[in-house]
Every structure is written in C-alpha cells, then in structure tokens.
Amino acid sequence: xxxxxxxxxxxxxxxxxxxxxxxxxxxxxxxxxxxxxxxxxxxxxxxxxxxxxxxxxxxxxxxxxxxxxxxxxxxxxxxxxxxxxxxxxxxxxxxxxxxxxxxxxxxxxxxxxxxxxxxxxxxxxxxxxxxxxxxxxxxxxxxxxxxxxxxxxxxxxxxxxxxxxxxxxxxxxxxxxxxxxxxxxxxxxxx
Amino acid sequence: xxxxxxxxxxxxxxxxxxxxxxxxxxxxxxxxxxxxxxxxxxxxxxxxxxxxxxxxxxxxxxxxxxxxxxxxxxxxxxxxxxxxxxxxxxxxxxxxxxxxxx
Amino acid sequence: xxxxxxxxxxxxxxxxxxxxxxxxxxxxxxxxxxxxxxxxxxxxxxxxxxxxxxxxxxxxxxxxxxxxxxxxxxxxxxxxxxxxxxxxxxxxxxxxxxxxxxxxxxxxxxxxxxxxxxxxxxxxxxxxxxxxxxxxxxxxxxxxxxxxxxxxxxxxxxxxxxxxxxxxxxxxxxxxxxxxxxxxxxxxxxxxxxxxxxxxxxxxxxxxxxxxxxxxxxxxxxxxxxxxxxxxxxxxxxxxxxxxxxxxxxxxxxxxxxxxxxxxxxxxxxxxxxxxxxxxxxxxxxxxxxxxxxxxxxxxxxxxxxxxxxxxxxxxxxxxxxxxxxxxxxxxxxxxxxxxxxxxxxxxxxxxxxxxxxxxxxxxxxxxxxxxxxxxxxxxxxxxxxxxxxxxx
Numbered sequence: 001x002x003x004x005x006x007x008x009x010x011x012x013x014x015x016x017x018x019x020x021x022x023x024x025x026x027x028x029x030x031x032x033x034x035x036x037x038x039x040x041x042x043x044x045x046x047x048x049x050x051x052x053x054x055x056x057x058x059x060x061x062x063x064x065x066x067x068x069x070x071x072x073x074x075x076x077x078x079x080x081x082x083x084x085x086x087x088x089x090x091x092x093x094x095x096x097x098x099x100x101x102x103x104x105x106x107x108x109x110x111x112x113x114x115x116x117x118x119x120x121x122x123x124x125x126x127x128x129x130x131x132x133x134x135x136x137x138x139x140x141x142x143x144x145x146x147x148x149x150x151x152x153x154x155x156x157x158x159x160x161x162x163x164x165x166x167x168x169x170x171x172x173x174x175x176x177x178x179x180x181x182x183x184x185x186x187x188x189x190x191x
Numbered sequence: 192x193x194x195x196x197x198x199x200x201x202x203x204x205x206x207x208x209x210x211x212x213x214x215x216x217x218x219x220x221x222x223x224x225x226x227x228x229x230x231x232x233x234x235x236x237x238x239x240x241x242x243x244x245x246x247x248x249x250x251x252x253x254x255x256x257x258x259x260x261x262x263x264x265x266x267x268x269x270x271x272x273x274x275x276x277x278x279x280x281x282x283x284x285x286x287x288x289x290x291x292x293x
Numbered sequence: 294x295x296x297x298x299x300x301x302x303x304x305x306x307x308x309x310x311x312x313x314x315x316x317x318x319x320x321x322x323x324x325x326x327x328x329x330x331x332x333x334x335x336x337x338x339x340x341x342x343x344x345x346x347x348x349x350x351x352x353x354x355x356x357x358x359x360x361x362x363x364x365x366x367x368x369x370x371x372x373x374x375x376x377x378x379x380x381x382x383x384x385x386x387x388x389x390x391x392x393x394x395x396x397x398x399x400x401x402x403x404x405x406x407x408x409x410x411x412x413x414x415x416x417x418x419x420x421x422x423x424x425x426x427x428x429x430x431x432x433x434x435x436x437x438x439x440x441x442x443x444x445x446x447x448x449x450x451x452x453x454x455x456x457x458x459x460x461x462x463x464x465x466x467x468x469x470x471x472x473x474x475x476x477x478x479x480x481x482x483x484x485x486x487x488x489x490x491x492x493x494x495x496x497x498x499x500x501x502x503x504x505x506x507x508x509x510x511x512x513x514x515x516x517x518x519x520x521x522x523x524x525x526x527x528x529x530x531x532x533x534x535x536x537x538x539x540x541x542x543x544x545x546x547x548x549x550x551x552x553x554x555x556x557x558x559x560x561x562x563x564x565x566x567x568x569x570x571x572x573x574x575x576x577x578x579x580x581x582x583x584x585x586x587x588x589x590x591x592x593x594x595x596x597x598x599x600x601x602x603x604x605x606x607x608x609x610x611x612x613x614x615x616x617x618x619x620x621x622x623x624x625x626x627x628x629x630x631x632x633x634x635x636x637x638x639x640x641x642x643x644x645x646x647x648x649x650x651x652x653x654x655x656x657x658x659x660x661x662x663x664x665x666x667x668x669x670x671x672x673x674x675x676x677x678x679x680x681x682x683x684x685x686x
Contacts, residue, residue, distance in 0.1 A: 012225065025469045029299035037299075038468035041411070047225035047268050062431070062567035064464050065655045068193075079287050083224040088194060192653065192683070201685035209407030 005149060006067040007054040010086050011076035014046040016136030020074070021052035024140060027158040028056045031150055036061055049084050056149065072147060075099060076122070076135045087113045097142050097188070099123060099135045104191045118146040120188040122180075129183065130176035137177045141184035152185060222249065226269030228284040230262050236281035243273035243282060296474040302433040302465035305472055306372070306398050306458075307332035309440035311342055312480035313396070316367035316487075319347035319358035323377035324410045325462040326400040330372055352377040356384035363393035364502045366492030368444070370395065374462060375402035375416040382420075388455045389424030390518060391503060394447030394487075395455040397425075398440060401563070401614075402462040403650045411651020412462040414563070418615040418624045424518050426456040426525055427592040429562040431548075434472040436460040438536065438543055439589075441475070444484045445532045451524035453490075457592075461564040463651065475540065483539060522593040529590055546595035548587040549602060551577060555584025557666035558603065560629060561612040562588045565647070565654050569612075572659035583663050591625065596632035603629070604638035608666040612682075614648045622646075622679040641669050647682035658683050 007024070011017030018039040025037030039052040053067045069089045078100040080086060087096060094115045098107055099122035108117050120142040122135035129138075140159070144152050159181065163174045206212050230243075237259055244252040244259060251267040253260050262273075274282040300308070306329045310318070318337075320330045337346040345362075349355045355371045362369040373381060378399060388395050403409040404416045417427060426446060430436035436458065443456035460466055475483070491500050506514060526546075533545045548566075551573050552558055559569045566587035576583040586602055603609050611630075613623025621627070626644035633642060645662055648654045662682065669675055 012227065022469050026299045029297075029469075029471050034471050035299060036468055036470055038464075041463050041467065045225070047227065047270075048222075049224070061470070062570040063656060064432075064461070064468075064564035064567045065653050068655065077227065079227060085194070197685070199685060203686060 003058040004061075005054075005056045005072065005147075006070045007056070007072045007074060007143075008067050008070035009052040009054075009074045009076065010080050010084055011050055011052070011136070012046075012080070013048045013050050015076045016134060017050055017052045017074075017076050020076075020136035020140060021054050023137075023159060023162055024054055024143070025056070026162055027155055028054075028150060030158045030161075031154055033057065033150075034059060034061050040066065049080055071095065072097065072143070072149075074139055074143060076139060078102070081107075081110060087111050090115065095147060097139065097146050099139060104189055108191075116146075116190065118142060118188050118190050120184050122184060125180050125183045125187065129179040130173060134177075134180075138180040138184035141181035142188035145185045145188050146190065156181065221265045222268050223263075223265045226264075226267060227287050228269045228271065229264065229267065229287050230269070230271070230273050230282050231285050232259065232261055233281045233283070236279050238279055238281075240278060242276045242278060246272050246276045248272065296476070297471065298474055299469050299471050300433060301328070301467055301469050302436055302460050303328040303400070303467065304332065305433040305437040305474075306400075306440060306460065306466075307336070308474055309437045309480075310370060310372075310398075311336045312475065312477050313368070313370070313441065313444055313484060314342045314481070315344050315370040315396075317345045317347065317359065317362035317369040318371060319349050319355045319362065319369070320371045320373070321349050321352050321355045321377060323352070323374050325402055325412075325466045326372050326374040326377070326398070328466070329398060329400065333372075352380040353384060356381040356388065359395050359397075360384055360388050360391065360393055363388070363395050363489075364391065364492070365494045366489035368448075368487040369393075370397065372398040372400070374400040375404050375410075378416045378420060379404060385420055385423045385425065387503065390514065392453040392518070392521070393455060394444075394453055396440065396443045396447055396458060397455065398436070398458045398460060400460050400462045400466045409650040410462070412464050412564075412614070413649045413651065414459070414614040415616070415649070417457060417459050418613075418617075420457065421592055421624055424454065424522075425592060426452075426454055426522070426529075426590070427459060428456065428590055429459045429588065430461075430465065431564060431567045431587060432472075433460075433465055433468075433470050434542070435589075436465060437472060437474070438540070441480055441483060442529075442532045442536050442543075444487075445535075446525060446528050448487055449524075449528045449532075450490070452521050452528050454518070454521050454525060459563065464564045473540070473542075479539065483536070526593050526595060544587075544589050546588070546590045546598050547602070548585075548589065550585040550587060552584035552586055552602060554582060556582040556607045557609070557663060557670060558584040558586055558606050559610050559612060559659065559662060560586045560588060560599075560603070560625070562591065562625065563614070565612055565614065565659070568654060568656055569659045571656045572663060575656065575660065576663055581663065581667065588625070591628075594628045594632070596628070596635070599629060600632040600636045600638070603633060603640055603642075604636045606640045607670045608641040608643070610662045610666055611642060611644050612662075613644060613646045616646050616649070620679075626679070641675055643669065643675060643677075644679045645682040646679065652683050654683060 009017040025035040036055040075098040104117040122138040123133040428439040447456040611626040622644040
C-alpha cells in the first residue's frame with residue numbers, strides 16, 4: 001500500500017508504549033491520515049516486555065493483524081536489548097529509535113543491524129523536564145525528527161491538545177511533556 | 192505468530208485440557224528480565240531482621256544460615272519493596288545497566 | 294453534521310449508546326467489553342444521557358433487568374462478552390421469545406475454557422439459535438453504524454426481536470481507528486421515539502408477560518419468532534438503505550469486494566474480512582481473480598443472496614472463528630454449504646477454522662487460503678474439506 005508506515009513499539013509494562021502509540025495515532029489522524037494504534041494485550045504486568053503498534057497511511061486501512069515487518073521500531077527501554085529481539089522482521093532499510101545514552105554506532109554493533117539507528121536519552125530528558133522517567137513522550141519527538149513522519153509544528157499543536165485532555169486533572173505536567181518532546185526532537189542522534 | 196511463538200510445541204504434543212503436569216514449573220519462568228532497577232545490600236547496615244525476605248513477592252531474597260546474603264537476580268523484578276520495608280536503609284535500588292549502556 | 298474522530302471500538306460503541314440514549318441500561322463488566330460499560334456509566338454520572346443505569350451483580354441479572362425494562366416499554370440496552378453472555382444464557386432466549394427489541398453489543402471473545410480473554414466468535418456463535426438478530430462489524434465504524442441501525446431493526450413492528458451487535462474483542466474494541474460519528478440530533482432523528490405496543494407499565498391496559506406456554510401454544514409462538522426473522526431480512530435492507538442515504542456508508546447483508554469477476558473467494562465475518570481485502574489486493578496484482586464476501590448479517594442467514602453471490606465461483610473458503618465440534622466444520626460453513634445446495638452450484642466450498650483464542654490472522658495466512666483454493670481449482674480435488682488455519686501441528 002502506498003504511503004503506509006508501520007511502527008512497532010517495545011517497552012515495559014508501565015512505561016507508556018500503548019499511550020505513545022495512541023497519542024501518535026490520534027495526532028496523525030488529526031492531520032488527515034488514516035491510522036491504527038493498538039497494543040498487544042497479555043496479562044498486565046509492570047515491568048514485563050510489552051508491544052504496541054501503529055499503522056499510518058494516506059489510504060484507508062483494512063488490515064487487522066499485528067505488525068510483523070515494521071518500517072520503524074521504537075525501543076523505550078535499553079535493557080530490553082538484552083532479552084527481546086527488537087529488530088525482528090525489520091527490513092534492511094528500516095529505522096530503529098532507542099532510548100539510551102549510547103551512540104547509534106554502539107547500538108548498531110550490538111544488534112548487528114545495518115539500517116538506520118537513532119538514539120536519544122529520553123529517560124534523562126524526561127527526568128529533567130517532568131521529574132521522573134516517562135520516556136514515551138520524548139520518544140515521540142525523536143520519532144518525528146528521525147523520520148519526518150509528520151510536520152513538527154502541526155504535531156506539537158495537536159499533541160498539546162491531547163495532553164490538555166489527558167492531563168486535565170494535572171495541567172502542571174503539560175509543559176514538561178511539551179519540553180521533553182521539543183528537547184528529544186533537538187537532541188536525537190544519528191550517525 | 193512471532194518467531195518465538197512459532198517455536199512452541201504443536202497440538203499433538205501438548206497436554207490435553209490445558210493441564211500443567213509439572214508441579215512447581217513456575218521456577219522456569221525467569222522474571223529477572225523485567226527489572227529496570229536492582230536492589231543492592233549494604234551488609235554493614237543489615238540487622239538480619241528478614242523483613243525483606245518476608246515481603247519479597249518473588250521469594251528472591253537469599254537467606255543462608257539465618258543471614259540475608261543477597262538477591263536472586265533470576266527472579267527479582269526490581270519492584271523495590273525490600274528497599275521500602277528495610278528499617279535500617281540497608282537496601283538501595285540502583286539503575287540496571289545493560290552491557291552496552293554507559 | 295458529522296464528526297471525524299479516532300477512537301477505539303469500545304469508545305465508538307459507548308458513543309453510539311450515548312447517542313441512542315436508551316431509557317435503561319443494565320450491565321455488568323467483562324473483558325473486553327468493560328470499557329463500554331465504564332464509559333457509559335460516566336455519561337450517566339455526567340448527566341450526558343437520560344438513562345437509568347442499573348448496576349447488577351451478574352450478567353444473568355443484567356439481562357433479566359434489561360428484559361424487565363423492555364417489558365415495561367423502555368428502550369433498553371446491555372453489553373457483554375464471552376462468559377458473561379454464557380451466564381446470561383437463560384434470559385437471552387427469554388428476551389427473544391418475549392419479543393423484546395433489546396440491543397446488545399457483544400465484544401467477541403473466546404468462551405472458556407481453557408480460559409482466554411482474546412477474540413474469537415465462540416461466544417456469539419453459541420447464541421446463533423437463541424432467536425437474536427446478529428450483525429458483525431469489520432471495524433469500529435461498522436460496529437458504531439450497526440448499533441444505531443440495530444435499534445430500528447429490532448423495534449420495527451414486523452420484527453420486535455433483540456439484536457446482538459458484534460465487534461471483535463481487542464482487535465477492534467481496543468484499537469484506535471479513524472471513524473465518523475453522526476451528530477447527536479441525526480441519531481435521535483434516525484432512531485426516533487420508541488413506543489412499545491404493549492407495556493407492563495400501562496395501567497389502563499394491564500397485561501401479563503412471560504406466562505406458562507405449554508403444548509397447546511408454545512409451538513405457535515416459536516413459529517411467530519421464525520416469521521419475525523423472515524421479516525427482519527426485509528427490514529435490515531430498508532434500514533441499511535436509509536442509513537446509507539444519511540451517511541453514505543454501509544451494506545445490507547454483506548459487502549462484495551472484487552467478487553464480480555472473481556474465480557475464488559473467501560467468505561469471512563468481522564475484522565478478518567478487512568485483512569482478507571489486503572490479500573485480495575495483493576493477489577489481484579499478480580493476476581489472480583480473488584474476491585471476498587464479507588458477511589454482515591449472520592442471523593437471520595441471507596441464504597438466497599449468499600448462494601447467488603457465490604454460485605458462479607469455482608472455489609470458496611468459508612472462514613469460521615469458532616468450531617462447532619460437529620467434525621464437519623464451523624457454524625458459518627454449515628449455513629453457507631446448505632444455502633449452496635439449493636442452487637445446484639458446482640462451486641467447491643471448503644472451511645477454515647481460524648483465529649481461536651485471539652490467534653493472529655495475517656495477510657499471509659489469508660493468501661495461503663487463496664493459494665489453497667487455486668490448487669483446488671487447478672486439480673479439481675478437495676483433499677480435506679475442513680482445515681485449521683494457523684495452528685501449530
């Protein structure tokens with residue numbers, strides 16, 4: 001299908017990979033894209049490796065299965081590299097974006113992956129801006145910069161609206177989340 | 192199915208009725224991989240009250256000859272209950288570093 | 294005025310219920326339906342609906358309270374899934390036989406056991422003979438559309454039957470997709486006011502509901518139910534046409550996807566039909582004349598229309614997300630094959646039981662089915678009539 005982007009999110013239960021995929025989906029839908037955002041549901045376990053998915057397309061989406069050959073892989077926790085095959089099914093020209101303090105070259109070497117690798121210290125950014133490690137929102141900023149999936153200014157406008165809905169009872173965290181996205185957009189590293 | 196699921200046994204070779212025929216096989220399921228923070232014990236501070244040993248939901252606190260000696264990292268999920276319950280602050284949670292993490 | 298949104302299937306269903314604004318909802322939470330009831334109860338708490346919400350202690354009570362409300366002339370709804378539907382069982386039949394137009398979203402989930410919370414159709418397929426009309430949806434949009442139409446279908450004076458609005462658990466219920474909501478006033482106008490012909494609360498014209506019905510009358514009442522199902526076929530079409538005029542969306546009994554000139558086809562319900570469309574597109578690019586019939590209405594079963602749509606094909610695979618354990622195939626297969634018997638068609642029909650307990654069914658899985666059909670066409674032989682797709686041997 002033309003203009004179809006498939007994304008797989010790797011995270012740990014409680015890190016917000018499902019929320020990130022849904023936020024991305026909702027924002028992309030506001031820009032006129034056809035979207036899907038869905039997690040893989042298992043027993044809910046804090047800390048256990050979990051998956052979430054996105055499909056984003058200019059055309060109507062009808063496929064209703066998981067994503068097995070993602071164009072983009074988002075890794076919310078670097079320790080997952082020890083236990084999960086995050087590059088499974090990723091094509092040679094695919095993109096992996098990972099929350100880590102390491103350099104892209106180091107990740108490439110560790111994974112034995114020759115495609116595009118981007119790194120960002122999403123935990124560090126989030127700890128500084130929000131006060132705790134919530135890597136999911138900064139990872140969205142890194143995703144937009146690394147892939148150009150959506151136009152950044154429009155993305156920020158729409159995601160702010162989503163935050164205003166989501167954090168209606170604690171508006172003080174909206175600014176921190178917006179700053180996290182902005183900083184991750186600026187700080188994400190490629191080779 | 193993921194690659195991992197495809198490798199699981201087929202319908203001809205698994206026990207009927209969803210039975211688990213092996214008692215205590217939960218020990219094979221190592222939950223240490225869920226951990227983002229690991230507990231570290233300061234032996235000098237520890238008074239061997241065994242609160243951590245009692246509270247640990249995964250029986251991952253190791254006690255030998257009535258002394259707490261450390262943690263079983265195969266099963267410790269890094270929940271931090273031990274550190275929270277310790278009356279003398281002998282346990283601290285430190286960030287788990289993957290092998291390539293700086 | 295309509296509204297473009299991105300919602301989960303459960304959110305879309307809760308919105309449909311809000312816009313229907315039933316007089317009474319009595320429901321009990323069960324995965325993966327829980328969010329529907331949770332969100333709806335929030336609408337009740339916020340005063341966004343006029344509904345009397347009855348919190349009950351079980352699904353048996355949920356359906357009982359819904360039946361009671363409907364017998365009292367209320368527009369009544371509930372929602373459930375899997376084991377919850379099983380616990381309602383006794384009253385599910387009573388709702389139909391008492392001719393109460395209850396609308397019930399069912400978020401399809403495997404019926405235990407072994408215990409499993411994920412999607413298949415064993416819950417609703419078990420209720421296929423309960424006398425409820427059954428609609429299935431490919432996506433959140435269709436689930437929403439079906440819920441609104443279900444009100445009109447069930448309440449029609451020639452029908453007066455309850456309607457099950459099915460939606461695939463997790464695959465649709467928990468996935469965010471684009472859809473278009475109608476404006477509240479458009480839904481209100483489309484469904485209209487409900488006035489029950491007879492109601493327990495009409496003290497001027499007192500009635501009894503649910504009396505003993507023995508050898509001398511029960512049979513006649515069952516034939517009335519069957520007649521109402523016959524009538525439902527006509528009403529489903531009328532309502533679908535009217536809804537299409539309003540929204541530009543929807544199908545009557547089924548959607549035909551590239552079926553007109555097809556030689557081989559899959560017949561599927563619900564979300565898998567969408568995945569099959571992608572397989573059809575891929576095969577068409579390779580020059581294979583593949584098509585799809587996506588069944589929307591399973592009860593009543595549109596036998597003549599399905600037979601007509603399939604009889605010109607060379608081979609058809611019927612997809613069943615439930616087993617009957619009859620050893621001769623799934624529930625949809627049985628009806629499709631029976632329908633084709635009357636038209637003396639040469640089309641070979643095979644059955645795939647797939648996706649049980651939420652096993653993911655991919656585009657490649659469905660391509661495999663089309664390739665199998667191609668093999669049947671080429672060899673003229675069916676080596677096995679009923680197969681299991683995507684199971685580990």
